[in-house]
Every structure is written in C-alpha cells, then in structure tokens.
Amino acid sequence: MLATGAIERFYPRPGWTLPGVVGLGAAALMLKTSGVLPGRHVAVVGPGAFAISVAKLIVDAGGEVVAICDPNSLRAWAEALPAMARYPGSLARDSARLAALALKGVPMYRGWDVRAIHGERDVDSITLGRVDDQWRPLGQRERPIAADAVCIGYGFAPATDLYQLLGAARRYEPTFGGWAPVLDRGQRSDVPGLYGAGDSAGVSGAAAAPGTGRIAALSAALDLGCLDAATYERKTGATRRRLARAASFGFAVTRFTQPNAAAVGWVPDHTIVFRCEDIRADELRAAIAAGVQEINALKAATRCGMGPCGGRVCAEAAAALLECAGFARERIGQFTARAPLRPLPLSALTGSFDYGDIPFPQAADT
Amino acid sequence: MTTSFDAIVVGGGVMGAAAALQLAEGGMRVALCEARQLAMGASGVNAGTLSMQTKRVPLIPYALRGYELWKRAGDAVGFKETGSLTVAYTQGEAEGLAQRMTARRNAGAPIELISGTAARALEPGLREGLVAASYCAADGYANSSLTGVYYRGRLRAAGVDVRELTPARAIVPDDTGVTVNTPAGPLRAARALLATGAWAKAMSEQIGAPLPIRLRVNTVSVTERVPTLIKTVVAHASGLLTLKQAVNGTVLIGGAWQGRGSPDTWQGDIVPETLIANLRLAQYVLPRLAEARLLRCWTGFEAQTPDSVPLAGPMPGMRNLFVLCCVRSGYTIGPYIGRLMGDLMLGREPEMPLFDPVRLFKAPAK
Numbered sequence: 001m002l003a004t005g006a007i008e009r010f011y012p013r014p015g016w017t018l019p020g021v022v023g024l025g026a027a028a029l030m031l032k033t034s035g036v037l038p039g040r041h042v043a044v045v046g047p048g049a050f051a052i053s054v055a056k057l058i059v060d061a062g063g064e065v066v067a068i069c070d071p072n073s074l075r076a077w078a079e080a081l082p083a084m085a086r087y088p089g090s091l092a093r094d095s096a097r098l099a100a101l102a103l104k105g106v107p108m109y110r111g112w113d114v115r116a117i118h119g120e121r122d123v124d125s126i127t128l129g130r131v132d133d134q135w136r137p138l139g140q141r142e143r144p145i146a147a148d149a150v151c152i153g154y155g156f157a158p159a160t161d162l163y164q165l166l167g168a169a170r171r172y173e174p175t176f177g178g179w180a181p182v183l184d185r186g187q188r189s190d191v192p193g194l195y196g197a198g199d200s201a202g203v204s205g206a207a208a209a210p211g212t213g214r215i216a217a218l219s220a221a222l223d224l225g226c227l228d229a230a231t232y233e234r235k236t237g238a239t240r241r242r243l244a245r246a247a248s249f250g251f252a253v254t255r256f257t258q259p260n261a262a263a264v265g266w267v268p269d270h271t272i273v274f275r276c277e278d279i280r281a282d283e284l285r286a287a288i289a290a291g292v293q294e295i296n297a298l299k300a301a302t303r304c305g306m307g308p309c310g311g312r313v314c315a316e317a318a319a320a321l322l323e324c325a326g327f328a329r330e331r332i333g334q335f336t337a338r339a340p341l342r343p344l345p346l347s348a349l350t351g352s353f354d355y356g357d358i359p360f361p362q363a364a365d366t
Numbered sequence: 367m368t369t370s371f372d373a374i375v376v377g378g379g380v381m382g383a384a385a386a387l388q389l390a391e392g393g394m395r396v397a398l399c400e401a402r403q404l405a406m407g408a409s410g411v412n413a414g415t416l417s418m419q420t421k422r423v424p425l426i427p428y429a430l431r432g433y434e435l436w437k438r439a440g441d442a443v444g445f446k447e448t449g450s451l452t453v454a455y456t457q458g459e460a461e462g463l464a465q466r467m468t469a470r471r472n473a474g475a476p477i478e479l480i481s482g483t484a485a486r487a488l489e490p491g492l493r494e495g496l497v498a499a500s501y502c503a504a505d506g507y508a509n510s511s512l513t514g515v516y517y518r519g520r521l522r523a524a525g526v527d528v529r530e531l532t533p534a535r536a537i538v539p540d541d542t543g544v545t546v547n548t549p550a551g552p553l554r555a556a557r558a559l560l561a562t563g564a565w566a567k568a569m570s571e572q573i574g575a576p577l578p579i580r581l582r583v584n585t586v587s588v589t590e591r592v593p594t595l596i597k598t599v600v601a602h603a604s605g606l607l608t609l610k611q612a613v614n615g616t617v618l619i620g621g622a623w624q625g626r627g628s629p630d631t632w633q634g635d636i637v638p639e640t641l642i643a644n645l646r647l648a649q650y651v652l653p654r655l656a657e658a659r660l661l662r663c664w665t666g667f668e669a670q671t672p673d674s675v676p677l678a679g680p681m682p683g684m685r686n687l688f689v690l691c692c693v694r695s696g697y698t699i700g701p702y703i704g705r706l707m708g709d710l711m712l713g714r715e716p717e718m719p720l721f722d723p724v725r726l727f728k729a730p731a732k
Contacts, residue, residue, distance in 0.1 A: 167633045277614070291518045293531060297403040300410055300511040308590055308661060331531065338662035339636045343590055347656040350646045355455065358646050360604050361624075 001216050002163060006156035006177065006199035009257070009316045011264050012273045012281065015117030016152070024054050024153035031057040038063075039149025043126050045069045045114050046153045048256035049094045054151055055106060056097045065106045066147050069128055071135040071263065072256050073111040080252045087249030090207055113263070115142060117150055126150055135263040155257025156203045157316065163200070164337035166191055172329045174258045175251055176202030178316070179334050186219035186236075187212055195220055205250030211243035259329075264320035273321070274314045276307030284318060288325045295319055295332050308343050311335040371397045371527070371555040373711060374546050376534045376569070379409035380697060381690045382561035383517035384704020385711070390524040392712040397553055398526050399546065401533035405514035407563050407629075411666040412697045413586045413620030415608045417450040417505040417599050418475035419467065421695050422674065426473035427718060428699045435701035436508050442516050444509030446613070450599035451485055452500045453492060453651060459603040460498035467500040477502045491595045493653055507599055507610050510697060537573050539687040557711050559688045560681070561704075564629040564667030566691040575681050578726050579692060582668040583625040583634055585641055589658040591615030596652060607647045617658060619648045625665040634665030670694065671726065678707055679722035689723060
C-alpha cells in the first residue's frame with residue numbers, strides 16, 4: 001500500500017532562491033518538530049487554509065507575521081463555504097485560527113500574490129501585487145513589505161513517484177492536485193496487489209486520509225481472502241459515508257489550491273525555475289518555442305528536473321510553462337520517476353564486496 | 367485527406383533523423399513521424415559514450431565516421447574529445463583485452479596498449495593493481511539528452527516535415543509506395559523507412575513481416591555533481607562498464623547491465639542485482655565513487671539481431687519499405703549509417719556497404 005502523501009507545489013517567483021524563502025510545508029515541519037521560526041518578520045504566502053495554519057504556528061511560537069497573502073479573492077472563499085460547512089469541525093478550526101490572527105492584527109491580503117522577493121544576501125522585503133481570479137497580475141498596484149523570511153507554497157500534489165516506478169496507471173485530475181493514480185472504489189491500482197491511500201491517492205486533506213487508508217486495507221484483506229464480501233461491504237460502508245463528508249471539505253479546500261498555470265505564466269524571463277543549476281524561465285521558454293512539448297523533452301533540452309530532488313521542486317513550474325504555451329497536461333506528462341528517488345551514497349548500495357563477488361555475464365560487445 | 371511526400375521516415379531517433387536529413391538534402395520532400403518527441407528512446411537516454419574501444423570490430427569503420435559527425439556537431443550535442451581508457455585487473459582480462467583491442471586496431475581504430483602504470487598516470491583516481499590498459503586518444507562522449515534538440519533544429523532547417531507526437535498506427539506498403547496511417551490522417555510516399563529502434567519488432571509484425579529482433583534493456587546511472595574524479599572515458603576489459611564525468615561534475619555509469627521492461631508501455635525497470643553489480647564494478651575501478659551520491663538510474667531499450675549485425679536495407683520481399691535498426695553502438699554510428707540509408711533510398715550507391723536484412727531470412731544451410 002502506498003501512502004506516500006503529497007508534495008508541495010512551488011511556483012517560481014523572482015528572488016525565491018534567496019536564503020529565507022522556505023516552503024510552507026518546510027516551515028510547518030520546522031515549527032512543529034523543532035520549534036524553529038523561519039524568521040522574525042515572516043510573510044506567509046499561499047492559497048487556502050494551510051498558509052493560515054502556518055501563520056498561526058508562527059504567531060504561537062512568538063514570531064511576527066507581517067502579511068498573509070492568498071491569491072484567492074474573498075469571493076472565492078465565500079463560494080466555497082457551503083461545501084466546507086458539510087464538515088463543521090474543520091471549518092470551525094480554520095475559522096478560529098483566522099479569528100486569532102485577525103485579533104493579533106495580522107494583515108491579510110486576499111486577491112494578492114508575490115511579484116518579487118528582494119534582498120542582497122537574504123530576504124529583506126517582498127513586493128505584493130493584486131491578481132485577478134486566474135491569479136494573473138492585475139494592474140500596477142504594488143505593496144512593498146519588509147520581511148526577513150517568506151513561507152510560500154501553492155498547494156499540494158500527490159506524491160506519485162512510487163506509483164510511477166511500479167508502473168501504475170495515472171491520470172491528470174486537477175481536483176486531486178494534479179497527477180494521481182487511477183484507483184477503483186476499493187483503492188486498488190491497476191497493478192495487482194498495489195493499493196493507494198491518503199493524499200498520494202489524490203489530495204483530499206487530513207480528514208479524508210484515514211478513511212482511504214481503511215478502505216485500502218480492507219480491500220487488501222478481501223483480496224487476500226482474509227475477509228468475506230459481506231463483512232467487507234459492512235465495514236467499508238460506514239467508512240465511505242464518513243469519507244464522503246470529509247472529502248467534500250477537502251475538495252472545497254483543494255479547490256483553492258489546484259494547479260494553476262496562469263500563476264506561473266507571468267513570471268519575468270530572468271526568474272530562476274530550475275534552482276539546482278540556475279536555469280531561468282527564458283531558457284525554458286526558448287526550448288518550448290523551439291519545439292518542446294513534453295515535460296521529459298523539456299528536461300532533456302534544459303536539464304530542468306535533473307537535480308538531487310528528482311524534479312519535485314521544479315516539476316509544476318516546468319509543466320505550467322508548457323501549459324501556458326498551449327499544451328494539455330495529459331500531453332505534457334510527468335517527469336519520469338527515476339530510482340532511487342532520493343540521493344543515496346553509492347556505498348549504501350554496493351556494501352562490502354570483493355572483486356570476485358561481481359558477476360560478469362557475457363558482455364554483448366566483446 | 368492524404369498528404370503526399372517523396373519519402374516518409376517513421377521514428378525520430380538518431381537513425382531516422384539522420385536518414386531524413388540525407389533524403390531532404392538529396393532533394394526529396396520528406397516527412398518524419400515520431401510517436402513522442404524526437405530522441406526520447408535510446409537515442410536520448412544512452413550513456414553518450416563515443417569510444418572505438420567499446421565497438422564491435424565489423425562496425426569500427428562506421429563508428430569512426432559517426433564519431434567525426436558528432437565531433438562536427440560539437441557544443442550543440444555536448445561533444446567532448448577526452449580520450450578513453452579500458453582497464454584490466456587480472457592477467458586473464460589483460461590477455462583478452464590485448465586480443466580484442468588488436469583486432470579493433472587492425473580495423474582502423476587508433477587504439478594503443480599501455481601498461482597499468484601508464485594508465486594510472488593518465489587517471490590517478492583508478493584503483494591500484496591495474497595489470498594492463500588500452501588507450502584511444504581520439505575518443506570521447508556527447509550528451510545524448512541533447513540529441514532531440516539538435517536534430518529538431520537540423521531537420522527543420524533542411525525542410526523536413528517533422529511530425530512529433532504522431533504515432534504511425536499502421537504502415538501499409540504496396541506496389542507503388544507506402545501509406546502511413548497516423549491520428550492526423552494518412553501520409554503517402556513512394557518509399558518509407560522504419561527506424562523505430564526497439565519498437566521496430568512490434569511494427570514489423572503489424573506490417574506482416576516480423577523481424578527477428580531481441581530486446582535489450584540497458585541500465586544507466588548518474589551521480590550528483592562531485593569534484594573531478596576522471597577526465598577520460600573509462601571502460602572495463604569485460605565490456606560491462608563505462609564511466610565518464612560530465613563538465614557539470616556528474617558521473618555517468620553505463621555498461622549495458624540488463625534491466626527489465628517493455629517498449630509497449632515505455633516502462634523500463636531497474637533490476638537490483640544487475641544495478642548493484644554495475645555500481646560495484648564502477649566503484650572497484652574508481653574507488654572514490656563510493657562517497658558520491660547516486661541520483662538517478664534509468665533504462666533504455668535497444669534492439670538486437672541474432673547475429674548482432676544491423677538491419678539496414680529493404681524489408682525482406684519489399685521494394686518501397688526499408689528498415690534501419692539493431693545497430694549496436696547505434697548512438698555513435700547513427701549519424702553515419704543513417705546517411706548511408708538515405709543514399710540507398712535516394713537510389714545512390716552508399717559509400718560503405720549496408721546490412722541487408724534478407725540474410726536473416728535465408729533458409730539455413732543443410
């Protein structure tokens with residue numbers, strides 16, 4: 001069973017490679033596991049509830065949040081309310097966080113996004129600008145804000161790399177956060193014996209995750225002959241009903257955080273997209289203009305995606321630039337997953353060995 | 367509506383692209399259709415070794431000319447002339463090496479046999495205990511990732527109608543020409559070339575003239591960027607290792623160890639046992655690799671004939687349909703043999719003999 005969670009979706013912004021810029025997920029991890037503040041005066045940028053929860057963590061840990069910036073307008077939030085209200089627990093939690101931040105006087109910018117992050121050696125300020133309902137820059141109105149750290153992220157995508165390595169079919173589903181495994185209602189993939197659960201099966205939030213895990217486990221038990229069909233139906237039935245409610249909240253929230261190519265299309269040519277080797281937006285755009293249509297062809301042409309993380313950080317931006325050139329995400333595809341997925345010292349794989357331990361099959365060319 | 371050409375090339379790897387260029391330069395109106403984008407198969411994922419030391423003897427004359435063409439392409443394909451070393455660590459390996467390299471030298475490759483001490487003077491990072499080595503100064507490598515970009519530019523400049531993301535659903539030869547059915551409609555030409563590498567087997571079956579092709583699934587690995595460890599292309603006497611360090615510091619590890627997979631799904635899988643043997647051999651030869659982190663391992667599909675000799679000529683029993691595939695060391699040789707193939711289809715006498723597939727269809731001698 002794969003329960004590999006989600007990966008954060010990053011959109012490049014001028015200056016986002018400066019020290020002091022961290023992902024929302026990384027910030028949450030730093031705060032929750034080590035109580036470390038990303039900075040003293042922190043700008044928190046991102047659509048949806050996760051940015052708010054990170055802002056709350058910062059305030060609770062004694063930091064100052066100089067701005068919360070969400071490209072979604074207040075109207076978009078209001079439209080999502082009815083679906084969110086079907087899961088009152090989560091809605092109440094998020095509302096309480098929001099109220100607490102408002103009480104502290106944290107400035108909220110709804111319908112704004114980051115236009116640039118500034119600094120010489122590290123972050124010293126950011127420029128916010130108004131955006132339209134597609135998250136494209138709107139007008140010339142900008143607001144400079146002093147900050148020594150920026151926590152930024154634009155939602156989550158299922159972590160599909162293991163599904164890819166195992167050959168499971170995937171499809172592009174924006175409401176699931178992007179590419180997600182194709183699963184049946186029992187959480188089964190098309191690879192016999194391979195099940196998916198949690199956000200890796202389609203981002204639907206923490207509330208829905210236990211339900212998908214439970215159904216996947218019950219399906220595995222059924223498929224292994226450890227459970228009879230009637231018991232399976234009874235046990236999964238109740239879970240499915242709870243799941244439907246949790247998922248409707250999750251999807252209402254992920255609606256704010258779906259992949260949005262327009263939020264990348266405007267970035268200036270000099271913006272670094274592939275951080276590992278300083279490949280800029282204009283280099284990717286030039287490759288696309290010269291005929292690249294698939295993300296793996298873009299990788300071959302520019303090296304974008306060949307860094308130590310396997311392309312998790314730049315994949316969404318690269319795909320968005322292709323999408324802005326008129327190609328469909330289904331055609332654009334995903335970076336091919338490459339073992340070992342995370343960098344691994346050679347010695348960890350080779351272990352201790354003698355020359356005589358190496359088997360020499362007949363080479364094809366000798 | 368049917369679109370007509372003088373020639374259609376099916377397959378946009380090195381073979382098809384080089385043949386299409388020659389056909390266009392010979393004055394023909396040429397269409398090239400490729401199921402994905404150019405050079406996404408073996409042409410774009412091979413280890414980039416351009417070394418006479420790893421070539422089969424009968425193909426050395428072709429490889430020497432292919433090498434010159436890559437050299438001429440230069441920076442556009444990341445060509446580097448570094449020299450190459452093949453190393454032997456036992457007396458048995460040294461004897462086999464001397465024999466094989468002498469045969470290659472007699473075929474025209476400027477390879478010299480040198481002592482182990484001389485080899486370590488060239489590459490101090492190699493493990494002590496070298497018994498013997500062979501050296502070829504006029505050897506090097508290119509960056510196979512750039513194959514697609516390079517040929518797309520050249521094909522367009524030559525006026526070839528490059529149709530990417532256009533799979534040939536059916537190839538139908540008849541007395542007066544060949545029809546190639548694609549999702550965008552049928553293409554028609556007086557002659558066509560099948561240059562689809564590992565995909566040629568299934569396509570030849572569709573055509574009704576199955577070619578006796580075996581599949582090889584070659585493994586390649588790359589490390590993260592590390593300080594300079596080697597300057598030349600290093601190979602092992604067994605023929606089961608190639609090592610090179612790119613300008614950016616990554617070390618590419620090849621040797622054609624076998625993975626698993628199928629061209630039908632484009633899914634190639636790493637086999638842990640062969641990968642570890644490959645990495646052990648690499649680390650044995652270059653001990654400091656142990657500290658390097660492995661970033662990615664992948665596979666490329668290679669087609670091979672029972673006699674390891676290329677298929678390059680008319681499809682057996684057909685006048686208008688040609689095939690070019692199963693060229694061992696096809697990356698090195700491709701630009702040249704593709705050109706010869708173009709000449710054959712232009713009705714010219716190729717300057718070097720091609721490899722008529724009919725030999726594999728003759729009745730076995732009694």
